[in-house]
Amino acid sequence: MSEPLLELKDIKMYFPIKEKVFKKPVNHVKAVNGVSLTVRQGETLGIVGESGCGKSTLARTIVGLLEPSSGDILFEGKSILGYNKKQMHELRRDIQMVYQDPYTSLNPRMKAGEIIAAPLKAFKMTSNLNERVYELLDLVGLKREDAEKFPHQFSGGQRQRIGIARALALNPKLLILDEPVSALDVSVQAQVINLLEDLQEELGLTYVFIAHDLSVIKHIADKVAVMYLGKVMELSDSDTLYHHSKHPYTNALLSAIPLPDPEKERQRQRIMLKGELPSPANPPTGCIFHTRCPIAQESCKQHIPVLEEKDGSNPNHQVACFYPQETEAIVSSN
Amino acid sequence: MLEIKNLKTYIDTENGTVKAVDDVSFQIKAGETICIVGESGSGKSVLAHSIMQLNPSPPAFHPEGEILFEGKNLLDVSEKELRRVRGNEISMIFQDPMSSLNPVFRVGDQLIEAIRSHEKVSKKAAKKRALELLTDVGIPDPERRLHDYPHQFSGGMRQRVLIAIALAGRPKVLIADEPTTALDVTIQAQILELMRSIQKKYGTAIILITHDLGVVAQIADRVLVMYSGRIVEKGSVSDIFYRSTMPYTWSLLRSLPRIDSDASNRLIPIQGQPSNLIDRPKGCHFQPRCPFATKACLEIDPSLTERGEGHWAACILSEEEFFNKKQEFEVNAQKGAVK
Numbered sequence: 220m221s222e223p224l225l226e227l228k229d230i231k232m233y234f235p236i237k238e239k240v241f242k243k244p245v246n247h248v249k250a251v252n253g254v255s256l257t258v259r260q261g262e263t264l265g266i267v268g269e270s271g272c273g274k275s276t277l278a279r280t281i282v283g284l285l286e287p288s289s290g291d292i293l294f295e296g297k298s299i300l301g302y303n304k305k306q307m308h309e310l311r312r313d314i315q316m317v318y319q320d321p322y323t324s325l326n327p328r329m330k331a332g333e334i335i336a337a338p339l340k341a342f343k344m345t346s347n348l349n350e351r352v353y354e355l356l357d358l359v360g361l362k363r364e365d366a367e368k369f370p371h372q373f374s375g376g377q378r379q380r381i382g383i384a385r386a387l388a389l390n391p392k393l394l395i396l397d398e399p400v401s402a403l404d405v406s407v408q409a410q411v412i413n414l415l416e417d418l419q420e421e422l423g424l425t426y427v428f429i430a431h432d433l434s435v436i437k438h439i440a441d442k443v444a445v446m447y448l449g450k451v452m453e454l455s456d457s458d459t460l461y462h463h464s465k466h467p468y469t470n471a472l473l474s475a476i477p478l479p480d481p482e483k484e485r486q487r488q489r490i491m492l493k494g495e496l497p498s499p500a501n502p503p504t505g506c507i508f509h510t511r512c513p514i515a516q517e518s519c520k521q522h523i524p525v526l527e528e529k530d531g532s533n534p535n536h537q538v539a540c541f542y543p544q545e546t547e548a549i550v551s552s553n
Numbered sequence: 554m555l556e557i558k559n560l561k562t563y564i565d566t567e568n569g570t571v572k573a574v575d576d577v578s579f580q581i582k583a584g585e586t587i588c589i590v591g592e593s594g595s596g597k598s599v600l601a602h603s604i605m606q607l608n609p610s611p612p613a614f615h616p617e618g619e620i621l622f623e624g625k626n627l628l629d630v631s632e633k634e635l636r637r638v639r640g641n642e643i644s645m646i647f648q649d650p651m652s653s654l655n656p657v658f659r660v661g662d663q664l665i666e667a668i669r670s671h672e673k674v675s676k677k678a679a680k681k682r683a684l685e686l687l688t689d690v691g692i693p694d695p696e697r698r699l700h701d702y703p704h705q706f707s708g709g710m711r712q713r714v715l716i717a718i719a720l721a722g723r724p725k726v727l728i729a730d731e732p733t734t735a736l737d738v739t740i741q742a743q744i745l746e747l748m749r750s751i752q753k754k755y756g757t758a759i760i761l762i763t764h765d766l767g768v769v770a771q772i773a774d775r776v777l778v779m780y781s782g783r784i785v786e787k788g789s790v791s792d793i794f795y796r797s798t799m800p801y802t803w804s805l806l807r808s809l810p811r812i813d814s815d816a817s818n819r820l821i822p823i824q825g826q827p828s829n830l831i832d833r834p835k836g837c838h839f840q841p842r843c844p845f846a847t848k849a850c851l852e853i854d855p856s857l858t859e860r861g862e863g864h865w866a867a868c869i870l871s872e873e874e875f876f877n878k879k880q881e882f883e884v885n886a887q888k889g890a891v892k
Contacts, residue, residue: 269737374826375593404592405764406842409808409822416819431737438810438820461812475742477767479809481790484770491746492739495707 221260223296224393224425225281230254230290232276232449236500248500250276251287252449255526258393258442263419263426265440265457267433267472271496273449274429278397281427282316283307294393312342315386319398321378325370331356331381332366338388355384358421360414376407380414387418396428400435412438433476437461442535445469448499448507451526455536463536465529465543467512474546490546506541514542554758555604555643555726556580560618562596562603565611569831573599574616575782583725584752586759588769588790591779592827597762600779601730604760605645606635622726641671644724648731650711654703660714661699664721671722686717689754691747709740716747720755727751728760733768745772766809770794775863778802781828781838784857788864798875799866800846801839821886837869845870845878 232251235244251273258264266274279285281292283299292299299310315338318324325334335352339345353363359380370378379399386394396415400408416439418424430436436443436457443460445453445468453466464470471490478484492511497503503510509519519541526539562574573596581587591597602608603616606627620627627638639645647653655663661683668679668686680699687695690713703711712732719727729748733741749772752759763769769776769790776793778786778801786799797803804823825842828834834841840850849869857865860872870878 269739376826404827405766406592406805406808406823407826409810409820410824412810412820413822432810433738434810434812437812437816457816461816471739473812475738476812477741477745477765477771478813479766479770479794479806479811480813481770481773481794483813484767489742491742495709495740496737 221262223257224260224294225256225258225427226291226293227254227256227277227281228291228293230277230280230292231288232273232280232285233288246500249449249502250499251280252499252502253290254444254446254449254451256444256451256454258425258427261419261423261425262441263428263439265436265443266427266429266446267431267436267443268446269431269472269496271448271499272446273499274431274446275397277446278316278395278427278429282314282395283310312389313392314395315389315391315393316395316397317379317382317386317399320402321375321382322370322402324382325378327370329369330366331361331368331370331373334370334381335366335384335388338385342389344389351388355388358387358418359384374407375403376410379403379411383411383414383418387422390422391424393425393427396426398430399428401430401432408435415439433461433473445472448497448502450507451539452508453536453538453540454526455533459533459536463545465536465538465545466540467514467542467544468508470546471513488546506539508540514544516542554581554583554623556619556621557604558619558621560600560603560616560620562599562608562613562616564599564608564613566831571830572782572833573613573830574603576618577779577784578618579777579784579787581726581758581760583758584756586752586761586772586774587777588773588775589760589762589777589779590764590766590769592764594781594827594830595779596782596830597779598730601645601728601760601762604728605639605643607645640667640719640724641722642724643726643728644719644722645728645730646712646715646719646732648734650708650715650735653715654711656703658702659699660701660703660706664699664714664718667718667721682721683717686720687714689720689751690714690717691743692717708736709743712736712744713747716744716751720751723755724757726758726760728762730762731764732761734763734765741768748772766806778805781830781833783838783867784865785839785868786866787857788861788866792861792864796861796864797866798860798864798870798872799868800843800870800875802866803879804844837867844882845875 230251231253233247233249236246238245268274280287332352335355336348352366356365361380400411428439440457443457444451447468453469471492474490494511497510505520505522506524509515524539524541526537528534529538529543530536558578560574560577564571564573589597604620664683665679668682684695692698692713733744773790775789777784780801786802808820808822810820823842828838836851836853837855840846853869855867855869857867860866
């Protein structure tokens with residue numbers, strides 16, 4: 220097994236809710252509430268969850284856009300939280316991010332070539348600048364002459380390619396992809412997913428891939444973490460998660476995804492979740508999922524389940540639930 | 554009940570005229586669910602808005618063709634009559650539940666306003682009906698929720714309120730434009746279930762616009778596939794998913810990442826980008842992206858031809874040719890020759 224590239228240790232990110240007059244914090248939105256994850260060299264960690272589960276906040280803490288309230292982040296074994304400005308600047312060479320919205324993450328007044336060259340200029344790598352830009356365009360499947368075009372002259376999928384080229388400009392080791400395909404049309408999504416897979420193979424990249432769509436994650440991730448209200452509910456290698464998920468939340472999430480196959484779709488047992496996501500400012504006591512859980516017991520209201528191995532045969536499969544169980548054939552592979 | 558014949562909606566832009574809806578025909582019966590699928594820019598939303606005549610004009614031209622509702626052409630009736638049809642006969646829910654409610658009025662007042670604009674009833678009776686509607690759409694504690702403002706509702710709850718407002722005039726046809734796109738999957742499942750139970754209870758015909766083929770598989774009786782302003786295939790849900798004879802539909806289904814497929818298989822995307830509606834390609838509009846395109850496709854712009862009962866597709870390939878090309882494609886895909 221390869222070396223861990225990124226380690227998150229009990230990351231907490233609390234945002235204060237301030238009172239009106241004296242701005243004293245009266246409560247906290249617990250956006251990320253104790254997440255520990257390890258990403259190894261060359262693998263893809265998928266993080267899934269519904270809106271408000273803290274997955275994007277987690278991504279922002281990894282790239283240093285937010286400083287976590289507590290916990291530690293190790294990159295190549297070194298804690299990056301104490302880094303000064305200069306060290307942070309150097310770190311950005313290794314960790315880059317691709318954003319969700321290809322419409323707002325590119326400056327409309329810059330040509331594609333300038334956008335891709337921007338990180339190179341920031342690091343004063345300006346020798347052979349044009350050559351490098353052409354090389355990057357070629358890498359993501361765009362043409363040389365596209366360097367002279369402005370973002371509005373591209374379609375959504377092509378813009379996302381520019382965003383990826385920009386992120387790759389500095390030869391990073393780790394790419395944080397925050398919902399990179401969810402704003403794209405279905406026919407174009409597959410193009411971008413394939414591109415990301417090819418780039419990973421070619422350049423030996425490590426990915427943290429954040430998405431709300433479990434079917435996209437299945438295609439790209441080696442390991443998947445399912446998040447709910449700032450916590451990881453289930454963590455496993457991708458195969459196990461999609462065939463032997465044990466957490467009732469994962470089971471419900473999997474069963475809610477409509478399959479593009481009418482016969483299978485209409486025979487499926489669906490687990491309907493009651494109600495809506497509770498507020499992350501006042502999360503439920505005990506197990507945070509108990510308010511919506513179809514199998515919750517009295518004791519779930521008092522005790523907090525820890526994320527741990529439940530099945531002796533697979534140490535990679537961890538579940539935070541007192542009553543983990545597999546549900547029958549949520550997804551049958553054909 | 555509702556029949557659309559040769560509907561055309563063109564929109565004027567600086568760069569030329571966009572044929573957003575180009576000669577579209579279909580019909581829907583009571584209690585039936587039709588799904589209109591397509592990518593962004595395929596004209597599906599403009600089509601929905603054209604039925605209600607909600608496209609701002611200018612820049613859109615007055616739609617051409619016929620929209621027959623119970624025998625009457627809605628394109629000929631007066632504005633007053635049209636107002637009566639909207640909401641009372643045909644009603645619509647929109648994609649974004651965050652921006653479709655007025656943030657400065659209480660939800661109850663907005664619902665009561667909708668009820669009273671359709672029926673001459675007292676405030677008291679309207680309130681009673683509002684409570685009924687909120688209960689119908691599954692909002693817990695409706696009495697208290699009537700006095701809340703939209704920001705106090707979550708996305709799923711707001712969409713329920715909008716469905717309640719749409720149902721206020723007891724419509725026969727409900728047009729839903731991407732009603733679950735802005736919602737999480739677990740909430741989407743709840744809303745689709747709700748729409749199905751409402752249909753069962755009132756026999757409402759539903760026209761659902763979506764880009765999600767999973768939703769289509771779940772809820773549709775019949776499906777219209779749109780590409781670049783036109784219907785390129787229509788048929789029953791099994792015609793479309795299992796017996797498609799149109800390369801666009803087929804490759805779209807082929808390109809989807811699915812939770813029930815083997816993840817080690819590489820996805821097979823559709824090449825190129827969705828077509829430009831102003832400067833449309835010659836011949837068949839899908840031809841530049843089509844894996845099966847031949848020389849003839851550059852010349853001939855295919856129209857819909859019947860492939861089976863109620864199953865129509867726009868492609869010059871015969872069923873047999875299509876089948877052979879498909880086989881060949883799969884063999885190449887196995888070899889990894891398809892990029």
